[in-house]
Amino acid sequence: MERRVRENRVGWLGGVVIDTDDGRMVFDPAATRSMERDAHIFISHAHSDHTLGFQSNVMKYSTKETKRIFEKLREKTVRNWRPVEYGQKVRMGDTEITTLNAGHMLGSAQFQVLTHDHTYVYTGDLNCISTLTTDAADVPECDTLIIEATYGDPSFIFPRRERTYARIVNWALHEVKDGRMPTFHVYSSGKSQEIVRLFNVYTKLPVVCASVVGRANEVYNEAGVDLSFVEAETTEGKRLLRKGGCVYVTTTGSNSTVPSHASEAMATGWAVRFGSGSYASFPLSSHAGFDQLMKYVAKTGAKRVYVFTGYSELISRHLRRELKIEADPLPLFSQRSILEF
Numbered sequence: 434m435e436r437r438v439r440e441n442r443v444g445w446l447g448g449v450v451i452d453t454d455d456g457r458m459v460f461d462p463a464a465t466r467s468m469e470r471d472a473h474i475f476i477s478h479a480h481s482d483h484t485l486g487f488q489s490n491v492m493k494y495s496t497k498e499t500k501r502i503f504e505k506l507r508e509k510t511v512r513n514w515r516p517v518e519y520g521q522k523v524r525m526g527d528t529e530i531t532t533l534n535a536g537h538m539l540g541s542a543q544f545q546v547l548t549h550d551h552t553y554v555y556t557g558d559l560n561c562i563s564t565l566t567t568d569a570a571d572v573p574e575c576d577t578l579i580i581e582a583t584y585g586d587p588s589f590i591f592p593r594r595e596r597t598y599a600r601i602v603n604w605a606l607h608e609v610k611d612g613r614m615p616t617f618h619v620y621s622s623g624k625s626q627e628i629v630r631l632f633n634v635y636t637k638l639p640v641v642c643a644s645v646v647g648r649a650n651e652v653y654n655e656a657g658v659d660l661s662f663v664e665a666e667t668t669e670g671k672r673l674l675r676k677g678g679c680v681y682v683t684t685t686g687s688n689s690t691v692p693s694h695a696s697e698a699m700a701t702g703w704a705v706r707f708g709s710g711s712y713a714s715f716p717l718s719s720h721a722g723f724d725q726l727m728k729y730v731a732k733t734g735a736k737r738v739y740v741f742t743g744y745s746e747l748i749s750r751h752l753r754r755e756l757k758i759e760a761d762p763l764p765l766f767s768q769r770s771i772l773e774f
């Protein structure tokens with residue numbers, strides 16, 4: 434009997450696509466063309482380059498923390514959405530999708546897709562080291578791995594996190610002692626909350642946060658992370674920002690709101706290789722460094738790896754050479770299907 438079979442296929446089509454016999458799954462769509470009505474959309478975390486899917490009418494899945502942070506930061510309500518939790522499975526026909534911790538920020542997820550004959554993992558943004566606000570990423574087994582490589586270059590090996598934490602705290606205490614106000618320009622969600630928690634745990638300095646950071650902080654507090662901060666627009670926040678003796682956490686590119694006694698800093702993995710001009714810079718990354726990525730891939734047991742973002746070409750070469758795994762940058766999705774008799 435003739436039987437038409439859709440090949441399981443992987444590729445980039447304005448988002449990471451996995452096509453199975455049970456339908457199309459799109460992970461972190463970045464363009465509307467990938468969001469067809471019968472697709473199922475999975476959103477890995479709340480950073481803005483991953484959340485376009487929340488604005489579509491197609492059925493979407495994410496952790497509740499990811500949706501909450503998106504809604505708080507964008508002041509929008511997401512509709513047609515289903516929550517997923519770490520360890521929980523969602524079924525689509527015979528295909529099973531398991532949500533796992535990605536260690537990148539609160540609620541960040543990897544997705545493991547189990548079909549009748551193949552297991553895929555899509556990592557989203559990934560961090561394999563535990564931080565003050567997140568646990569290290571899970572390491573799921575798979576046949577085919579689709580992994581990010583923001584820092585997939587051997588020069589991006591980050592110092593131990595405790596050492597970076599100590600450097601940040603020492604720098605800030607020194608600035609305060611000299612009458613300056615340590616001011617961090619970081620993403621409003623993820624890195625900001627790690628910085629707030631760092632000063633909460635290791636110092637008695639009050640931490641003032643820009644309102645957008647404060648909104649993300651609230652979701653972390655709802656999730657039990659326990660952040661103590663003062664919102665910049667409150668009377669107390671304004672007083673502290675005038676007087677100093679505090680830490681200020683604000684977003685990247687918000688120079689206009691910074692007081693003249695601010696001493697500014699960046700906390701990013703890029704600090705390993707690039708300076709930040711007049712800013713102090715600290716190599717605090719929410720992504721895995723090169724060594725962590727290589728270890729993670731080896732542990733998954735993947736036989737086939739597709740790499741997206743960053744140094745995909747370079748790390749693919751290392752994976753082929755050092756781990757003897759088939760590895761390439763994620764190809765563009767092809768619409769071809771096969772006929773089986």
Ligand SMILES: [Zn+2]
Binds near residue numbers: 537558
């Ligand atoms: Zn991210």
